[in-house]
Amino acid sequence: MSYIKPLVTFSCAVGGVALLLCLDIFKPQREKLISLIPTNIKDRVFSDISAHSKDRLFTLDELEKYRGQDGNDIYLAILGQVFDVTKGRKHYGPGGTYHFFTGNAGTRAFVSGDFSQQGLKENLDGLSLKDIQGISGWVDFYHQQYTYIGKLVGHFYDENGNPTAAMDEFENLLEQAKQKQKEDDEDLKRFPPCNSETKVGVSRRIWCSENSGGIKRDWTGVPRQYFQPGNSQARCACVRDKGPPSSGGSSSNNGDLNNPNMKVYDGCEPTATSCATPKDRLFTLKELERYRGQVYLAILGQVFDVTKGSKHYGPGGTYHFFTEYAGTRAFASGDFSPQGLTENLDGLSLEDIQKISDWVNFYHKKYTYKGKLTGHFYDKNGNPTKAMNNFERLLEQAKKKPKYRDEDRKRFPRCITHYEVGFGRKMMCSKNRQEIV
Template sequence: MLGYVAAALSLTAVLVLRTDLWSFLAEVPGLGAVLPETCGVQAGRLLTRDELSAYHGGPGSPGLYLAVLGQVFDVHEGSKHYGPGGSYSFFTARDASRAYVTGDFTDGGLVDDVSELSPSQMLHLNNWLSFYQKTYAAVGKLVGHFYDEDGNPTKALEDALAVIAVGLKLKEERHEENKQFPPCNSEFNSGVSRVWCSKNSGGIQRNWVGVPRKLHIVGYDGYRCVCVRTTGPPSENPDSEEHNDRGDLDNPSLKEYKDCNPLFDWCLLKE
């Protein structure tokens, strides 16, 4: 699997070659619903930060609004949670996109700056945005960080969507990797860890069991336990007629567990 840096460089190279950024992002699977022109945001309704701050749901307030990545939603139907005293009331009347991921609900954390969030964190934020799009009415756009005074996307929004695109790419690659190397089952009991493989380990159903191995990930120092096919051609060349009938056992990214029988479908970890 490509590391975050490699994926980011790959996407950056594509963006440099594509002058129509929004057309490119619209082609990324899973990202179309986030784009402002396809998510149902009313282009004619623009709110300033001061205007949005009045929509807190308290006495004299004209309503109950919040914003995520600059998109404003009417959440009055969820006033039990978002109204004054509600468990999510700190999200209302502002764009606190960063806090949805970090869990920092202080004034310093309830901000719209997402520039330092990782692709996986931005995917989590994207899930929140999708939730609001499906659950609440879109009101318009918040002028400032993500949209300019004419309602056009800013560079901050373009950068945020590009990171989400990287996250979606990594997620897709991890899904493909999991089909080749499904995660092991694992348990920890009385100070002893055990990993093992089955035809459904890691939630990946298949017609083979495999053996546990350490999969070292490019760009990272750690590893994860995966189940590896022991027969047939390697996954990289499934149609090959000339192979050692060892499946993926010879993949250079795999390492055996110390003191474990390399042909057993289970291993007691002593490391």
């Protein structure tokens, strides 16, 4: 055993020398030492290191091999970044709702909703800043949920894996989108959204409070139609009715009531903090079918005018089928066949119920609410049916579920994840890590 002590000493000495050679001040000595290594060994060693440290580069032909046939892996590309989505085979594998995204380069379709061969393309010309931010959000989603594999050579990265002019343009637009989002957030603080509730057959009530729109403040304000510059649709905003205006040099003391972008709702008192809009209109399915040019859509028995989205909902649009049926179930199931476009929600999970509720909120925010569809969820008088009452009951259960999930995350917080292309994903824990996302 007498050889152990010299061996340990020798190992420590070698380790110490190696550590010192890593420092920049010893760069000349390091390069000289490397030059003494035989070329054949040096090339093999350092090429292996390079191969592991750089992103794997795919051509589109290579990517097409990974579509899940015969149980093979499934790869998907977005913004020139390739992800292994094999664990989501149910959705991305053959027969899955999103199979068309695999083995393909279709970044634009993630926000355009055009899933045809013409729509599945990389060209992002003409997309809005909101769409650009949407693509960035999808990229973040895939980094969080799936495994990053490498880069797709073509539109966003060249044959060496370097960003192309198209990627530089995307990054520039993304910066603009973030700035626009910052401005929109400041606008929401200045003119918070109203509270609203709809009672079928009675009216839709809108009102302001010191916490309406989820924005806490020390004033209540009055509801107004807000025609924000750059937006084609008005939204309900709570407007300060006392003190100086939020912008401009006016000396008035009635807040933002004189703002030219504000309009009093029909039937509302100008100084009222709460008011009711007219009674809901009731539609039959046969009446709803007449609205194909002026496009109407129903979900959970609520009818919306989606004409401004005719590109998607009009004849030939990706989601035109939603205007032909009362198909609430499909919003959660992803089954867009005539059999899947049904109002029956039996067997759906609580997550699916929450998803339908989120879609209803989406249409309330983005499109114009028109009334109620009589049938499955509302009777001929516009009163909720047993099916609607059952939905509300399940939705209450769905809302409680995140509470237990959040409690679990407090016990077992998520790791902090940091990702850099070419370096991989780094995970760590700290006292300041996010508990709930």
